[in-house]
Amino acid sequence: MIILKNTVLIDQKQNKDNNKLMPFICGILCTMPIVAIPFRGGVVSLFSVAFLLQLAVLFKGNTRLVVKVNRGTRLLLFWLGFALFSVLVGCALSMVYNELSVTSAYISKIMLYIIFIILWVSSKNMKENNESLANGIIVGTIVNCLWAALDAFIWYLKGFSLNNTLFSFYIKYGGVKRISIPMSTGLYRSGGLNHDPAHLGFICPFLVYYSIKKRNLTVFLIALAGIVGSASTTGAICSLIIIVVEFFKWLKQANMNFKIGLRQTLGLCGLCVLLVIGVVYFRDTIQSSFGKATQLFYSRAMETYFSSNSTGGPRMDYLRYCPKAIIRLGIFIFSGLGFGTSVFGYMYNNEIASKIGFTQAGLYDVENTYIDYLLDTGFIGFILFFTCIIGAYRFYSMRDKKKESKQVDMICMAGIVAMLLSFLFYHYIIFAPHMLLTIVAITNMDQQKSDIKGKI
Numbered sequence: 001m002i003i004l005k006n007t008v009l010i011d012q013k014q015n016k017d018n019n020k021l022m023p024f025i026c027g028i029l030c031t032m033p034i035v036a037i038p039f040r041g042g043v044v045s046l047f048s049v050a051f052l053l054q055l056a057v058l059f060k061g062n063t064r065l066v067v068k069v070n071r072g073t074r075l076l077l078f079w080l081g082f083a084l085f086s087v088l089v090g091c092a093l094s095m096v097y098n099e100l101s102v103t104s105a106y107i108s109k110i111m112l113y114i115i116f117i118i119l120w121v122s123s124k125n126m127k128e129n130n131e132s133l134a135n136g137i138i139v140g141t142i143v144n145c146l147w148a149a150l151d152a153f154i155w156y157l158k159g160f161s162l163n164n165t166l167f168s169f170y171i172k173y174g175g176v177k178r179i180s181i182p183m184s185t186g187l188y189r190s191g192g193l194n195h196d197p198a199h200l201g202f203i204c205p206f207l208v209y210y211s212i213k214k215r216n217l218t219v220f221l222i223a224l225a226g227i228v229g230s231a232s233t234t235g236a237i238c239s240l241i242i243i244v245v246e247f248f249k250w251l252k253q254a255n256m257n258f259k260i261g262l263r264q265t266l267g268l269c270g271l272c273v274l275l276v277i278g279v280v281y282f283r284d285t286i287q288s289s290f291g292k293a294t295q296l297f298y299s300r301a302m303e304t305y306f307s308s309n310s311t312g313g314p315r316m317d318y319l320r321y322c323p324k325a326i327i328r329l330g331i332f333i334f335s336g337l338g339f340g341t342s343v344f345g346y347m348y349n350n351e352i353a354s355k356i357g358f359t360q361a362g363l364y365d366v367e368n369t370y371i372d373y374l375l376d377t378g379f380i381g382f383i384l385f386f387t388c389i390i391g392a393y394r395f396y397s398m399r400d401k402k403k404e405s406k407q408v409d410m411i412c413m414a415g416i417v418a419m420l421l422s423f424l425f426y427h428y429i430i431f432a433p434h435m436l437l438t439i440v441a442i443t444n445m446d447q448q449k450s451d452i453k454g455k456i
Helices: 002-029 046-060 071-095 098-122 127-156 162-166 168-173 195-216 217-230 233-253 262-281 285-306 315-320 322-334 351-356 371-400 406-423 430-454
Strands: 036-041 042-045
Touching: 002 046, 002 127, 036 233, 042 046, 042 168, 046 098, 071 098, 071 371, 071 430, 098 127, 098 430, 127 162, 127 195, 127 406, 127 430, 162 168, 195 217, 195 233, 195 406, 195 430, 217 233, 233 406, 315 322, 322 351, 322 371, 351 406, 371 406, 371 430, 406 430
Parallel strands: none
Antiparallel strands: 036 042
16 A cells, blocks of 8 residues: 555656656747657647647546636636637738738637637646746746857857758748848848847846846856847847846845955956056957947848838838838727738828838738737737736736746746837737746746635
């Protein structure tokens, strides 16, 4: 009997560890879509495989589905449901506007996330699952930044693109021209383990914020290396905003009478000596490299945001002409036309299309997620989504002020802050790390609120 009892306990422990492992793997792989396998003339990302396996595990482990969900999760489900309705509106209008049939590609993705959320909150191990998934995302972002830095380093050293060579099958079958982009100016933009360097525009500031909250210098430097490797203006600007804001918050909260110990004093002195030696002996090299890097970054930022020669139109024009795009949608601004249709109001608007170089060459996303969600899911969908995000931001901000943040709370807060900033500069429509971080943030918040109510 004792042996049988011990065997049962061991089996239960192994099952619990296995249950933690799958969300962790999903978290890692969601940040690296090019880690994939060729399949029938296309590619299948390992994240898609892991995600479907996670759904199967959740379905098998749930004896019954939760009927009642808390407010945050309910709003998130309403938003996805309304997004599905927006897609159907766009598909119905495709009889008039052929381009809008592109929205149908999002139907299966939205439905899978709805099913995932229902199964996720129905799980008895949701708390552990949230922690594992969040930790997996952190590991994935660290690997992405390291890989981007390595890819860029090899390019600058040898003129060899590691990404475009190792993942040539993804370029061939995945419908992308290249993963990392050598610019004509001499700048190299590594995509990390993503099919677009712009994705590091979210990953890097996410890791910057997390490293600051964890006071982890190593992770902070890895995030900065990711920015350099990807040459992402979005990543650089968002990270700079985070660093400046957190620095002033630290100044405000710091006790100016703190004492510096012997180790800290010696460390600062050593750092100053190294900086002086570096400036004296490598001044010309530093000035040349820094000046070139600054000039390249400045040129790219100006072209991206202000030059009319930017591909797809400069990003500032999306903001400037947004009111006219809203008017062009008419009554459909309340429902939206489905994901992937946000440029419709610009491209099919004769008043502005010619001014900013838009051509009717197919629908694509406006490079601003706020505008995307507004035009894709309408005013109603926009309000639903950002009510979720702002509600979670307020919750985790309060926990941070009270010094009550745990590991998963810090990851959620880092994700929300990075989303709110990076949304201004690029389109991240149903981007897997965003969706999974949002699900973790909302369900973790709801669970903690329920636990607090239960104690009262």
